[in-house]
Amino acid sequence: MPKLFVTEKFEDINRILHAWCDGVEKSTVAEAWVDGDILIVKTCSLERLTISFDQLPWLAKIPAEDRDSFEIDSFGNHLHWPKQDVHLNVNAIRCAVDANFRKNVILN
Numbered sequence: 001m002p003k004l005f006v007t008e009k010f011e012d013i014n015r016i017l018h019a020w021c022d023g024v025e026k027s028t029v030a031e032a033w034v035d036g037d038i039l040i041v042k043t044c045s046l047e048r049l050t051i052s053f054d055q056l057p058w059l060a061k062i063p064a065e066d067r068d069s070f071e072i073d074s075f076g077n078h079l080h081w082p083k084q085d086v087h088l089n090v091n092a093i094r095c096a097v098d099a100n101f102r103k104n105v106i107l108n
Contacts, residue, residue, distance in 0.1 A: 007031070015076040019044035027090045028076035034068040043090055044076060055096050058086050 007013060012031065019028035025044035032041045039059070041049045053059045053067060062084050070079045078089040094101040 011074065015072070015074065016044045019076055029072050029079060029090060030076065032070065032072060032079055037064070037067075039067070039079075039093075041079070041090065041093060049090065049093050049097065051093050051097055056088075056092070058084075059088065062086060 007016075015028065016025075016030050019025040019030075026047065028044040030042045030044045030046070032039065034040070037053050039051050039053060041051075043049070051059070053062060062081055066081065066083055069083060070081045072079060078087045080087050091101075091105070095105055096102075
């Protein structure tokens with residue numbers, strides 16, 4: 001199945017192309033958004049990850065009104081909530097939501 005990502009923002013296109021060229025598309029943020037108390041992250045490989053703000057202590061500390069006030073690092077390495085100085089990368093999300101991934105990280 002072909003991969004399709006639709007965007008009009010140059011910074012998104014730049015981030016996605018660099019991730020693929022560097023071979024880090026699975027661990028790089030392409031886009032992210034908040035839906036209620038859920039954070040949804042799409043990687044540059046088009047994998048969709050979801051996590052509740054209550055699943056990680058540092059996310060739970062972000063007030064509901066500030067949850068959608070994050071920035072995506074220019075290279076897609078992490079999300080950043082400047083007001084709370086919280087950084088979150090794709091692998092931290094995977095560790096929280098995927099037991100097999102977490103087990104492999106601990107063993108390695």
